[in-house]
Amino acid sequence: MPAVSFQGVAKTYRGARGTLRALDGVSFDIEEGEFFGLLGPNGAGKTTLISILAGLAQATEGRVTVMGHDVRADYTSARRALGIVPQELVFDPFFSVRESLRIQSGYFGVKHNDAWIDELLAGLGLADKANANMRQLSGGMKRRVLVAQALVHKPPVIVLDEPTAGVDVELRQTLWHFIAQLNRQGHAVLLTTHYLEEAEALCWRIAMLKAGKVVALDRTAKLLSAAQGQMLRFKTDDALPPTLAPLARVTGRMAQIPTKDAAGVETVLAQLRQAGVRVEDLEIGRADLEDVFLSIMQGAAGPGTAQEVAA
Known part of the structure; x- marks a missing residue:
């Protein structure tokens, strides 16, 4: 059973200015324990796909499952299996860091979670900020809290949507060390990023979106070997x-x-x-992954284009 499965997912927006096909038949699976990269230029459909995965938007066509749970028919179970780190800095200004994590635990019905919260605080470099109000934190520290909130209920699937955008080197290293540790313990990770060196170093397989379609899907090493x-x-x-x-x-x-x-x-x-x-x-x-990415986006297809090459 895949950790995440996208099956013929399409999303159409209709408005006064006409129709926009944001996703067009996206299909791929992410296996349990896999570190998977989702890449594409701005407007390719990455955020729309993650919104459908999270239940924040509904697909016009197709089906999405998380650990076997349909995101529409069995939303509660599907959402409980997900931990999502959004691009935007969203926080409650009335609580401390520890209080925010306890409240987040409560959303998922997790009680007596202080031991794991302490581990998250230590692993993400937040231990000395545990009792600080969220308003007192820097942007980088707020992003660390977002990561901790996504992980507080120990989800088997972790979604990182541009997690290191605009953050310093120390946070990147701290975050990737902690996420890599969770991945080794069996958590599946879905990463979107514009820092292609991160995707090249971390991801086992990569899917590339362009104009709502999967234009490349293969093992990272296979994509790199295709660059002549x-x-x-x-x-x-x-x-x-x-x-x-x-x-x-x-x-x-x-x-x-x-x-x-x-x-x-x-x-x-x-x-x-x-x-x-x-x-x-x-x-x-x-050539590195950035060279491969630019080549594919410009229309030069590699061996993994639009289909998965067998492992």
Whole structure:
């Protein structure tokens, strides 16, 4: 039995401006104990899919189950099996951190939960803030509390919707250490993130959404192996020549240009020298998940496109 199952899920919004197909036949399973990544550009349908999973929205078509419980027909059991960390910072300003966690426990009917609450506070670096009012916390500390609230009833399925957006390095490390520990204990994790290096490091399998459709679904290693050639990375303050500029991905001073082989690397370097481009910190490496993601979003399909490759 999968931890989460999406079966032909579609969502259509109708309004004065017309019809919007936010999801179009999304189907995939997440196994028990799996660390699964859901990636896509803004507007791809990720939040809509999670809202349907959480019971906050209803699918126009299809079926969603959590630990075998239908999210519509058996909402209470399905919701009890989920722990969701939302993107937004939502908190009650009238309670302390510990009180908020106790109240959250009560929502799920969990009594005498102080031992687990203490473990959450320690694991997420909140022990010294246990009695602080939520209004006194920084944004990063509030996000830690959101994670603790999602985990307070020990759900078998954890959904992390952009959990590290706008947070510092310390929180990222603390969060991933604690979540990885829970994953090793058998909790399934569904992660959405725009930090693709996190997805590459953490997720066993990845689904990519584009315009409401699954355009890639495969093991992370398989997606990375589909990326052909090498990536030439360097820093420069100069404009790239017209022959290379359309191929490059530029972030500030950092430029990345794909090449097929060693001969391709030499060709690129020759063009840079001929154009008088001054290069610093030159390195040659393999394509990463960001390169694969951009390639798929631009329409270059890999072997896992739109279907799952057998393990």
